[in-house]
Amino acid sequence: MAAELRRPERTFTIRQLCLEFKCTPRALRFYEDKGLLSPARQGLNRIYSYKDRARLQLILRGKRVGLSLAEIREILQLYGKGDGGAAQNAKALRKFRERIVAFEQQRADIDEHLAELRQACARLEAFLEKSAPDLLVSAAEMAPPPPSGRSSTDRRLASPRHA
Amino acid sequence: MAAELRRPERTFTIRQLCLEFKCTPRALRFYEDKGLLSPARQGLNRIYSYKDRARLQLILRGKRVGLSLAEIREILQLYGKGDGGAAQNAKALRKFRERIVAFEQQRADIDEHLAELRQACARLEAFLEKSAPDLLVSAAEMAPPPPSGRSSTDRRLASPRHA
DNA sequence: CGCTCGGCTGACGTAAACGTCAACGCGCCC
DNA sequence: GGGCGCGTTGACGTTTACGTCAGCCGAGCG
Known part of the structure; x- marks a missing residue:
């Protein structure tokens, strides 16, 4: 069984993908409603293939650079x-x-x-x-890597909060 | 011409700014509601100064690069x-x-x-x-889409939605 | 005087991208 | 057999950035 997990027919549950890509099940179902994903089903449950996973990656990258879901869908369809x-x-x-x-x-x-x-x-x-050199924090000392333990600054900088 | 626009006594009506920057009166009033602009008034009518015009330029550039109006307002307030x-x-x-x-x-x-x-x-x-060199349109020439199918000209290319 | 024109003020509508909540199914486990 | 955990389907709520519409005001004009 453990060997099977690495083969190309590897599948994922909705939660696995959500954990991996930091999103919610609601989002994935929403993408599906909008025609960006169409995972297989086992009964009612969604089964995501490695291709679905790749599509999800493209969707998220598209979002990061400011594409709408509609535009991403177009591109995915063209890729398809x-x-x-x-x-x-x-x-x-x-x-x-x-x-x-x-x-x-x-x-x-x-x-x-x-x-x-x-x-x-x-x-x-x-x-x-x-006027006030004591208030001046030089740009050089921005973001020192934490020596150990947790980082003091919340690391959400990659995406300017919109959602 | 630029000197003309910067002359301190130069003022603008809402429509002049809308024409110049390709936006609607509704948008300018909306920015005002949100605290991004505060033009003078003559009676009820809005009178925009060259400073208001500059602020509007900053607002629109901010929007183009994906800032929300709230973020733009923060920056404007800091400038202020x-x-x-x-x-x-x-x-x-x-x-x-x-x-x-x-x-x-x-x-x-x-x-x-x-x-x-x-x-x-x-x-x-x-x-x-x-496979089909006849379909290949070189990148140099950007032709309009073929007659078959609908045109998708309604998209504002430079503005990501997210916000 | 009536009429249009531009502007103003609410108030409601809309589209995107989900969040949240309710109600339910299914397998499992003690 | 009652509960937990994960999953499902609606349905409704939310935020942003305006669009749209109705109704009113004052200026100008014929």
Whole structure:
């Protein structure tokens, strides 16, 4: 049995995937309602294959970069019929290029904002250095790795809370 | 022209700003309800100063990079009391650094996704070049979608929803 | 004087992405 | 056979960022 767990037909329960990817069962069922996932069933229970797991990874990465579930579904559908007609592939290519353009735009916006923030930081640092150096915490000493035990700072920085 | 816009006595009606920045009066009033703008009044009518215009620019850029209105308001408030107490400036500095870290993370996510998309594009291009070169539209020319099927022009490309 | 135009103020509607709650099924275990 | 734990299906609630609609006001105009 233990050997079977590593074979490609390895399956997952909803809870296993939720634990692995830090999400809730409700979310997975919601993705299913929206057509992003369609796991097999044993009776009523959902059985996720390794392919479902891969799709879930794509969904979450898409969300991290700001795609809507509808957009992610489109892309997944295009991935899905990858070896179908050439016309479908052409459509997928168009979609992907659109995404690239959009992402590049978004990246440029971020860069612009970053530049502005850095400039604002520099101004504030200069000001504080003269008026109240005791309040100035240099940027160098941001995020020292914890020597042991738990980290003092909650590690949710990867995703700017929206949900 | 830019000097014209910055002249302190220059004011704007709600419609002028909406036209300039491609948004609706409803949106501007909404931002006001949320405390992001507070234009002067002539009777009931809103009168926007060049400072209000600058704030609006910041709001829209913040939205483009995925900030919620609440987050944008925080930043605007910190900007606002720039010459207040040194403690306030220190707090602003902390906030700004947090933002920088978050943005860098978001940028990294985008870069990752971009790399993946480009790779997928390359695969599709190679495939199409062999199977159906007639369907291959080079990346240089971005043509409108074919007559078959509906157009999906209703999507605002640069704005992630999340928030 | 009537009428439209732009603006204003509520008040309600909407879409996305889930959270929360209720009620129930099923296997297991003592 | 009663309870626990995991799972399921609705159904309703929530937040964000507005859209839409109704109704009112003052300015201008023919």
